Amino acid sequence: MNQETLNNIKKIMEENLTVKTTYNLEYDVVDQIISTFFNIDYEITAEEELFNDSIFSLSVYSNNVTSYDLNNISAIKNGKTTQYSTGIYMSYLAKEGLIPEGEYIINVSW
Numbered sequence: 001m002n003q004e005t006l007n008n009i010k011k012i013m014e015e016n017l018t019v020k021t022t023y024n025l026e027y028d029v030v031d032q033i034i035s036t037f038f039n040i041d042y043e044i045t046a047e048e049e050l051f052n053d054s055i056f057s058l059s060v061y062s063n064n065v066t067s068y069d070l071n072n073i074s075a076i077k078n079g080k081t082t083q084y085s086t087g088i089y090m091s092y093l094a095k096e097g098l099i100p101e102g103e104y105i106i107n108v109s110w
Helices: 003-016 027-038 067-077 086-095
Strands: 022-026 054-060 102-108
Touching: 022 027, 027 067, 027 086, 027 102, 054 086, 067 086
Parallel strands: 022 102
Antiparallel strands: 054 102
């Protein structure tokens, strides 16, 4: 590869690469947090259909929680569960000030 090509690659990266904070958690910690707060038996691996040696990413922001989500949260607190709701749970926890907002990487390995 010639120097001009290498410089072009470097320029593309410099123009497009962003740096941001990402929070990393193990899947069982997420299970514990959600189970404890919502008083439910929660397993992210089952709810999100995750498998061993995988990662799950989430954007967790309090403004992600809609009025529809709040209705689901109310139902969850009354014993109903919904699948694929980890993002809602985590964003609600951020809205309550219990966890920081941001990007999360959930590590799944057992």
